[in-house]
Amino acid sequence: DAGVTQSPTHLIKTRGQQVTLRCSPISGHKSVSWYQQVLGQGPQFIFQYYEKEERGRGNFPDRFSARQFPNYSSELNVNALLLGDSALYLCASRNSPRGQENSPLHFGNGTRLTVT
Amino acid sequence: SQKIEQNSEALNIQEGKTATLTCNYTNYSPAYLQWYRQDPGRGPVFLLLIRENEKEKRKERLKVTFDTTLKQSLFHITASQPADSATYLCALDTSGTYKYIFGTGTRLKVLA
Numbered sequence: 607d608a609g610v611t612q613s614p615t616h617l618i619k620t621r622g623q624q625v626t627l628r629c630s631p632i633s634g635h636k637s638v639s640w641y642q643q644v645l646g647q648g649p650q651f652i653f654q655y656y657e658k659e660e661r662g663r664g665n666f667p668d669r670f671s672a673r674q675f676p677n678y679s680s681e682l683n684v685n686a687l688l689l690g691d692s693a694l695y696l697c698a699s700r701n702s703p704r705g706q707e708n709s710p711l712h713f714g715n716g717t718r719l720t721v722t
Numbered sequence: 723s724q725k726i727e728q729n730s731e732a733l734n735i736q737e738g739k740t741a742t743l744t745c746n747y748t749n750y751s752p753a754y755l756q757w758y759r760q761d762p763g764r765g766p767v768f769l770l771l772i773r774e775n776e777k778e779k780r781k782e783r784l785k786v787t788f789d790t791t792l793k794q795s796l797f798h799i800t801a802s803q804p805a806d807s808a809t810y811l812c813a814l815d816t817s818g819t820y821k822y823i824f825g826t827g828t829r830l831k832v833l834a
Contacts, residue, residue, distance in 0.1 A: 648825050648826045696766075710758075711766070713765030715765045716764075
């Protein structure tokens, strides 16, 4: 089975622009989460979606938004890009949003966003 | 505020030795804790999960301990190999809030 896939793998944008990142979860996984990882740091939680509904949001400004589609794929949008938004954006899927303690996160390899 | 601390300095050990990585947390009582491995340019990969009522968990050459009194987890790799070189992340699941809090990770280098 294919793992979590993300596109694009790399992206260069200019300050003030908008970007859309895409994620396809593992087949059968209904929960998708987005994380931001700045160089040298651990991943930071941005959003979690389950069955197309937002189930959690981290401490990120409203410039960050996301959605989940009927096929459980997801998009992360970032508006008015800042230099500080440069990071690796990771998408992860899991079997269940909660309850199943043995349902770890399955990560994609991320989208490397550079804002100049 | 909730905080997870991992040794931010890189850990260098000789091949064949046991590597021990530490994860400390404050102001939080997680139901369980997970460890992930991350290679450069790749997403984290799940290794082990341990519940709050478990003291120790093993998988092949990996062992995780969880001390809820000390608020600490230790991650051991026995008979380490150069292929074990990577960054290791601990993560707490904030039960009921759907998000995971990750530590900053410890970079392990196993020298041949």
